[in-house]
Amino acid sequence: MAARASSKTSESSDKVSVICRALRRAIIEQALEPGAKLPEDALGERFGVSRTIARHALGQLAAEGLVELRRNRIAVVATPSWQEARDAFDIRIELERLVVRQLAGRLTRAQIAELNAHVDAEDRARGGTDAVSIRLATEFHILLAHMTNSPILVRYVSEVAYRCCLTLSLYSRPHSSECAINEHRAIISALAKGDEAKVMELMHHHLDSVANRALVAPTPQRGRDLLDILAPYADEVTSDRVVKLPKIARRG
Amino acid sequence: MAARASSKTSESSDKVSVICRALRRAIIEQALEPGAKLPEDALGERFGVSRTIARHALGQLAAEGLVELRRNRIAVVATPSWQEARDAFDIRIELERLVVRQLAGRLTRAQIAELNAHVDAEDRARGGTDAVSIRLATEFHILLAHMTNSPILVRYVSEVAYRCCLTLSLYSRPHSSECAINEHRAIISALAKGDEAKVMELMHHHLDSVANRALVAPTPQRGRDLLDILAPYADEVTSDRVVKLPKIARRG
DNA sequence: GGCGCTCCAATTGCATGCAGTTTGATGTCC
DNA sequence: GGACATCAAACTGCATGCAATTGGAGCGCC
Numbered sequence: 001m002a003a004r005a006s007s008k009t010s011e012s013s014d015k016v017s018v019i020c021r022a023l024r025r026a027i028i029e030q031a032l033e034p035g036a037k038l039p040e041d042a043l044g045e046r047f048g049v050s051r052t053i054a055r056h057a058l059g060q061l062a063a064e065g066l067v068e069l070r071r072n073r074i075a076v077v078a079t080p081s082w083q084e085a086r087d088a089f090d091i092r093i094e095l096e097r098l099v100v101r102q103l104a105g106r107l108t109r110a111q112i113a114e115l116n117a118h119v120d121a122e123d124r125a126r127g128g129t130d131a132v133s134i135r136l137a138t139e140f141h142i143l144l145a146h147m148t149n150s151p152i153l154v155r156y157v158s159e160v161a162y163r164c165c166l167t168l169s170l171y172s173r174p175h176s177s178e179c180a181i182n183e184h185r186a187i188i189s190a191l192a193k194g195d196e197a198k199v200m201e202l203m204h205h206h207l208d209s210v211a212n213r214a215l216v217a218p219t220p221q222r223g224r225d226l227l228d229i230l231a232p233y234a235d236e237v238t239s240d241r242v243v244k245l246p247k248i249a250r251r252g
Numbered sequence: 253m254a255a256r257a258s259s260k261t262s263e264s265s266d267k268v269s270v271i272c273r274a275l276r277r278a279i280i281e282q283a284l285e286p287g288a289k290l291p292e293d294a295l296g297e298r299f300g301v302s303r304t305i306a307r308h309a310l311g312q313l314a315a316e317g318l319v320e321l322r323r324n325r326i327a328v329v330a331t332p333s334w335q336e337a338r339d340a341f342d343i344r345i346e347l348e349r350l351v352v353r354q355l356a357g358r359l360t361r362a363q364i365a366e367l368n369a370h371v372d373a374e375d376r377a378r379g380g381t382d383a384v385s386i387r388l389a390t391e392f393h394i395l396l397a398h399m400t401n402s403p404i405l406v407r408y409v410s411e412v413a414y415r416c417c418l419t420l421s422l423y424s425r426p427h428s429s430e431c432a433i434n435e436h437r438a439i440i441s442a443l444a445k446g447d448e449a450k451v452m453e454l455m456h457h458h459l460d461s462v463a464n465r466a467l468v469a470p471t472p473q474r475g476r477d478l479l480d481i482l483a484p485y486a487d488e489v490t491s492d493r494v495v496k497l498p499k500i501a502r503r504g
Numbered sequence: 505g506g507c508g509c510t511c512c513a514a515t516t517g518c519a520t521g522c523a524g525t526t527t528g529a530t531g532t533c534c
Numbered sequence: 535g536g537a538c539a540t541c542a543a544a545c546t547g548c549a550t551g552c553a554a555t556t557g558g559a560g561c562g563c564c
Contacts, residue, residue, distance in 0.1 A: 014323065015548080016311075039515065050549045052304065055516085056311060059268075063315045065404065071266065072516055072555050087402040094346040150339040152317065152415070156408065163404070267518080291545065302519045307546085324525050324546055 015049050019057040022047070027066050027077055028138065028165040029131040034079040038067065064159050066166060078166060082215065085167035089211040092160045096141060096207060097200045099157060100187065102148045105194025111147055115188045118143055122181050131169075138165045140184055164211075172214040180210060267301050271309035274299070279318050279329055280390065280417040281383040286331040290319065316411050318418060330418060334467065337419035341463040344412045348393060348459060349452045351409060352439065354400045357446025363399055367440045370395055374433050383421075390417045392436055416463075424466040432462060 023043075026032045043054035058075045061067040068078045080088070107115075122136045138161050145157035183206040190199035275295075278284045295306035310327045313319040320330045332340070359367075374388045390413050397409035435458040442451035 041515075044549095051516090052548065052550085056308060059308060059311060060315055063312055065407075074515070074556095084402075084404060087404050090350060091347065091404060091408060094350050095343065098342060098346050150336075152336060152339050152343060152412075155317075156343060156412075160404075160408075293545075296519095303546090304518065304520085326526095326545070 015047075015053050016056045016060065019043065019047050019049070019054060020060050023057065023061055024064075024066060024162060025135075027061075028162055028169075029135055030169045031131075032077050034077050034166065034170050036077045038075040038077065040075075065163050078163075079170065080163065080167045082171065085164070085171060085215055086211070088160055088163045088167065089207060089215070092157070092164055093204055093207045095153070095157050095160060096144070096203050099141075099145050099148055099153060100191060100199045100203045101196055102150070102153075103144065103191055104196040104199050105191075107147065107191055112188060112192050115140070115143065115191075116185075119181060119184045119188065122184065126181075134165055134168055137180055137184075138162065168214050180206070183209075267299075267305050268308045268312065271295065271299050271301070271306060272312050275309065275313055276316075276318060276414060277387075279313075280414055280421075281387055282421045283383075284329050286329050286418065286422050288329045290327040290329065292327075317415050330415075331422065332415065332419045334423065337416070337423060337467055338463070340412055340415045340419065341459060341467070344409070344416055345456055345459045347405070347409050347412060348396070348455050351393075351397050351400055351405060352443060352451045352455045353448055354402070354405075355396065355443055356448040356451050357443075359399065359443055364440060364444050367392075367395065367443075368437075371433060371436045371440065374436065378433075386417055386420055389432055389436075390414065420466050432458070435461075 023032070023038075032038075038058060040051045040054045040058065043057070044051045047054065058067055058069060062069040062075070065080075066078055067075050069075050118136070118140050122133065122140065125132050125136050141161050142154070142158050145154045148154070183202065187199060187202050187206065190202055275284070275290075284290075290310060292303045292306045292310065295309070296303045299306065310319055310321060314321040314327070317332075318330055319327050321327050370388070370392050374385065374392065377384050377388050393413050394406070394410050397406045400406070435454065439451060439454050439458065442454055
């Protein structure tokens with residue numbers, strides 16, 4: 001038998017949740033780039049709801065770290081710094097090691113089939129856009145998390161995976177997902193064999209190399225976050241009135 | 253020099269954030285017990301804001317797992333199941349191992365002093381109520397997380413620590429925090445020495461024993477979540493119309 | 505041309521109002 | 535007395551309206 005008894009985790013069908021899901025997907029597929037503006041009225045109009053609801057949705061996404069909310073300012077898609085990206089991956093590695101540790105040797109045949117089917121889908125998507133490949137790769141990890149039947153773990157893995165997904169779109173060079181797919185297959189196989197240590201090592205290595213392929217260097221040019229780049233230089237001044245930067249728009 | 257450059261993580265001074273902080277504290281200090289009702293009007297009136305704001309705050313707290321939000325129903329303080337509590341602690345162990353791994357040997361004298369001062373405060377609070385002891389113990393861990401200067405890590409550690417705090421109030425027997433304090437001191441000392449492996453082991457053992465002291469057994473009586481207790485018995489029936497339970501109120 | 509100022513459209517922060525749902529109290533029937 | 539229908543109060547889901555803040559276009563000055 002698989003890990004545990006059933007449990008419901010799926011988001012309810014609030015209008016708020018619907019908008020959250022839509023925006024989340026748009027963000028991780030890079031339809032909305034980091035820094036893109038998200039005005040409340042525009043969202044409300046687009047989704048046929050009032051500003052109140054759009055606002056509430058933005059609040060939720062901000063809690064997940066996908067959106068940046070500054071008082072009295074238009075919300076924007078988050079632009080994680082390089083260091084934040086590295087931190088996210090570090091956390092992700094630990095969380096996902098936990099996932100596969102709990103799963104090793106405990107998967108049903110049906111679950112293994114489901115995982116294989118997902119990787120097949122990733123394979124088929126290789127011809128398509130990078131955005132879809134990245135999304136599918138991310139969803140593989142979330143699918144794994146779901147199989148633990150631990151709602152908390154699902155939530156955290158999903159969140160941090162989405163964040164990583166977002167940073168990939170910022171810092172990554174044209175994505176080569178081929179090796180990632182092979183690594184996914186290796187993980188499934190080790191999970192089926194039940195080799196706990198091996199699968200933890202595989203997952204660790206997999207995520208580490210995804211991170212390293214992407215976050216090769218702080219790449220400040222493409223990183224475009226003027227404020228972060230300037231931060232070390234500003235540290236000398238007393239933290240107020242430091243950055244006037246009147247004409248440099250944060251958004252590219 | 254300490255871990256990294258500065259970064260701002262503190263919640264803004266929205267009315268929403270104020271209410272969140274207040275409720276969070278009330279919950280972890282058990283002023284609000286698990287299952288306690290949180291009607292929007294009442295909150296709004298109490299904090300001198302409109303229902304809109306109270307509602308938004310509840311949404312945020314629900315995202316953190318401290319509040320349960322069911323459509324068209326009064327929000328209640330979350331009542332984690334025993335299994336969820338165990339899951340939360342598992343995640344917490346991994347996250348906090350990461351924290352001390354990043355911190356080992358990298359703390360400034362000032363930071364070490366700050367940590368020691370906090371534990372002194374825990375010591376002094378030993379005569380007081382359990383609620384305050386638990387809160388201080390939790391805040392020690394959050395203080396550690398802050399010292400990594402990783403906003404993401406701070407957020408996750410805080411969240412999961414609060415959740416654990418909440419479950420302690422549900423399942424724990426009268427708290428004996430003495431050993432926990434000694435363990436805190438040992439962790440500080442190992443951090444100062446910079447013994448990475450040792451401090452990770454200490455933290456792991458510390459959290460594990462906190463969890464074991466608390467979550468001794470599923471203790472269904474005090475667990476009071478009728479629906480969860482009955483769930484396995486209901487699994488035989490086809491998942492709809494299962495629980496009419498007309499007269500058994502979920503709240504104790 | 506470049507810099508600063510003023511002012512207005514765009515946008516957020518928040519309260520209020522209305523409609524629909526849930527709760528539980530009362531009354532009715534057996 | 536106990537189960538069931540009925541109904542009003544309580545509460546949530548959501549839209550709208552108003553005041554306050556922001557950002558940037560236009561304009562004058564150097």
